[in-house]
């Protein structure tokens with residue numbers, strides 16, 4: 522086993538890169554690893570909400586999104602069946618995950634973290650085993666951080682980590698150009714019986730499409746593209762030619778009960794620490810705030826396991842309640858129709874929910 526790291530961070534999404542950067546800035550020797558090479562694609566609605574932007578500003582990366590050309594978001598078009606609601610509200614920015622995640626890795630490296638892409642990690646006694654092609658090596662570390670997103674393969678599946686049978690699947694694609702009607706600066710959301718589809722124009726004119734879909738409906742429709750097209754066609758939002766034929770990527774189930782945030786001495790952060798359906802677009806805010814807090818916890822606290830459980834509850838778990846409530850409403854087509862109708866008549870009704878989600 523190669524010794525010598527204070528921390529090995531597995532996974533270089535927003536949670537992992539932010540943790541690695543925070544630890545390196547506090548003087549710890551950090552190895553950040555990811556099985557992917559960057560820039561890499563990620564199924565995501567690509568909306569960084571105001572809380573995510575505030576966290577970036579707090580850790581000294583306030584100019585990052587603007588530097589990458591992120592598109593400010595000024596509103597949301599919500600549609601189901603014949604009903605449509607238009608909300609005018611500052612929702613943050615749209616930014617492609619290939620650009621954002623690669624930039625956050627660069628920031629971690631600039632702060633002093635070592636980065637190893639293309640390495641798949643598993644847990645080993647006292648550290649992690651890294652597999653790169655045919656080669657394998659073990660590295661020792663005082664702290665191991667799991668920032669592996671959904672479906673990491675690090676821990677044996679148990680009842681807490683097992684997805685609920687009602688879980689939706691995530692799926693996404695990016696169209697080369699935003700079709701007519703999908704103006705930059707607005708988020709479009711189509712809801713139907715088989716799930717919901719979010720569409721947003723990115724900084725380079727492409728259209729990001731991300732969906733949470735019922736697995737049974739996906740099978741029945743013949744694939745995520747066919748189902749997403751059908752959901753969109755069932756609303757009054759503009760059509761998106763090529764959506765059904767595009768190359769879609771999938772995710773594991775999107776809803777799992779929160780497990781322990783410290784497991785077998787491994788500290789979990791971001792989606793790895795628990796996940797809620799993404800309709801309200803907060804996953805990256807939780808990942809960034811979690812990474813920031815975990816770095817401070819590991820670097821400064823003599824009893825980091827106890828403090829991380831407390832901190833994670835405060836900054837992430839308690840705040841997931843609003844998101845879980847919205848996800849529950851969306852399970853019922855009748856309640857979804859009633860919600861969109863109510864917001865269509867009185868858009869201001871969304872304000873308390875948006876405040877609860879975006880407050881720091």
Ligand SMILES: Cc1cc2nc3c(=O)[nH]c(=O)nc-3n(C[C@H](O)[C@H](O)[C@H](O)COP(=O)(O)OP(=O)(O)OC[C@H]3O[C@@H](n4cnc5c(N)ncnc54)[C@H](O)[C@@H]3O)c2cc1C
Pocket residue numbers: 531532533534535536537554555556557563564565566567568569570640641642643668669670671672673674675691692693731732733772775790791792793799802803804805806808
């Ligand atoms: C359909 C959909 C729409 C969404 N829309 C939004 C949105 O608009 N706004 C928002 O804020 N959030 C959204 N989210 C949620 C958001 O994508 C996640 O919450 C966020 O990416 C979590 O970041 P993370 O760093 O925890 O994990 P990830 O970004 O998933 O990164 C995990 C990394 O770990 C690596 N990895 C995994 N296992 C290993 C291993 N064993 N060894 C080495 N590397 C490994 C992976 O390659 C990956 O790069 C959406 C999610 C979905 C599915």
